[in-house]
Every structure is written in structure tokens, then in C-alpha cells.
Amino acid sequence: MKKEYFKWYSPTLNIDMQMYVFGHAGYPVILFPTTMGKHNECYDMKLIDSVQWYLDQGIVQIYCPDGINELSWYNKKIHPAERIKNHIWYDEFIMNELVHRIREEKKIPKVAVAGPSFGGYQAANFAFRHPESVSHMFSMSGAFDIKSFLNGYYDTNAYFNNPIDYMPSNNHPDLWNMKIVLGVGEWDICLDANKQMAGILQAKNIPFWYDERRWAKHDWPLWREMFPHYLSKL
Numbered sequence: 001m002k003k004e005y006f007k008w009y010s011p012t013l014n015i016d017m018q019m020y021v022f023g024h025a026g027y028p029v030i031l032f033p034t035t036m037g038k039h040n041e042c043y044d045m046k047l048i049d050s051v052q053w054y055l056d057q058g059i060v061q062i063y064c065p066d067g068i069n070e071l072s073w074y075n076k077k078i079h080p081a082e083r084i085k086n087h088i089w090y091d092e093f094i095m096n097e098l099v100h101r102i103r104e105e106k107k108i109p110k111v112a113v114a115g116p117s118f119g120g121y122q123a124a125n126f127a128f129r130h131p132e133s134v135s136h137m138f139s140m141s142g143a144f145d146i147k148s149f150l151n152g153y154y155d156t157n158a159y160f161n162n163p164i165d166y167m168p169s170n171n172h173p174d175l176w177n178m179k180i181v182l183g184v185g186e187w188d189i190c191l192d193a194n195k196q197m198a199g200i201l202q203a204k205n206i207p208f209w210y211d212e213r214r215w216a217k218h219d220w221p222l223w224r225e226m227f228p229h230y231l232s233k234l
Helices: 047-055 079-106 118-129 163-169 191-203 218-233
Strands: 003-011 017-023 027-032 060-065 111-116 134-140 179-185 207-215
Touching: 003 179, 017 079, 027 118, 047 218, 060 079, 079 111, 079 118, 111 179, 111 218, 118 163, 134 218, 163 179, 163 191, 179 191, 179 218, 191 207, 191 218, 207 218
Parallel strands: 027 060, 027 111, 111 134, 134 179, 179 207
Antiparallel strands: 003 017, 017 060
16 A cells, blocks of 8 residues: 655644555545544554455555644634634645645545544535535544534624525535435434434535444444445445
């Protein structure tokens, strides 16, 4: 399994960012880390090992960038409006410094996105905000409502980064062409969040797969089981 490490100064974020890229060829998958995770988290927690066959066969290439949640949603030292703005910069970083580059290198119009736990929110929010750039979205135990991070504050930027709120009115035609998976465990702390999002998608007749795994809780063993199954659908 090919593994490459990159570190560069991000002009979008004005900080150094790191990323692992796994695999030598194949369809690009951007894999977001969990709550406070960095580029190495999914590798260290063996999530990458769970899909090694797909990497070795050249079916996928997986891009694992740093998260910056400690500067955005989880940064209680700054005003909620600034937390949201920092997340928006991260959204622009993913688009401008990863997605655009990947599309140019591979000569393709769209990429896949995925993530476990808070990475599931990141994947879903990015995909639902930019469906013209995302072909597949695999959320594993994600949650889709960020109001609990805002201490009662709410503005337009919050609305457009809170999928529970903006998705009912989101009518971008590419949403109906996206392959969407909402994966969750029967004993998952995010079970209700996934049922709620499933209801929103169903009401809009957007195709999706709601994958509820029995006797499973919100943890890495579940995600190591889910991820290879989802990649098999590419």
C-alpha cells in the first residue's frame, strides 16, 4: 500500500496543513477525521487498513487531510460567529486546495467524501453544499446539527452549514445524482440524527442508503466494518 505524506502552508487558512495520501491510483476519496483528529488519525485507528485491498488494487486513492475543529466548532475561546467563519475557511480549503487539484490531476468532475463521527458531519456538509463536486458521500455515525456548538447564537452562515436546516430547501439537481450513505449503529449516540436526516432525504425523494447495523455502537470497530462495504459501491 503506497503511503505519501504532504505538508504545506495553506494560503486559504494561513497555517501549515498536513495530509496523508494512500494508494497509487483509483477514484479519489477525501476522508475526514473525527472531532479533534488530524491527518494521521484514520491510519492510526486502522480504518485505512480495513480498505487496503481497494488501495492495493488501484480502485481508490484516499486523501486524509488535517481537521481544524479545535479552531472552529470546538474553540470555546472565540465567539460562535468566529467559529463558524473558521469552519467556512476550512470548507474553502478543502475545495480550493484539495478538490480542485484532485479534479485537475485525475481529469474528473467529482470526488467522493467520507468520514466517521464528526467527520461524517464534515463529509455530509461538504457534499450537500457542493453537490456539483461530489459523486459519493459516506457518513459513518455522523451528526448533522451544529447548533449545540453555538451557545444559542445563529446567523446565515450557521444556517448554511447546518444540514438539518438547509437541506429541506436545497434543490440543487446534483443531489439526486449523488450516491449517499447514512451509516449508523443500533446503539449509536448518533442514531436519532441519522433517522432525522434520512427523513429529510426521503421527503425530498433524494436516493440514499440508510444502513443501520445491529448491535453496533459509535466506535472504530463499526467504522472499520462499514468503510470497505461502502467503497465496494463505488
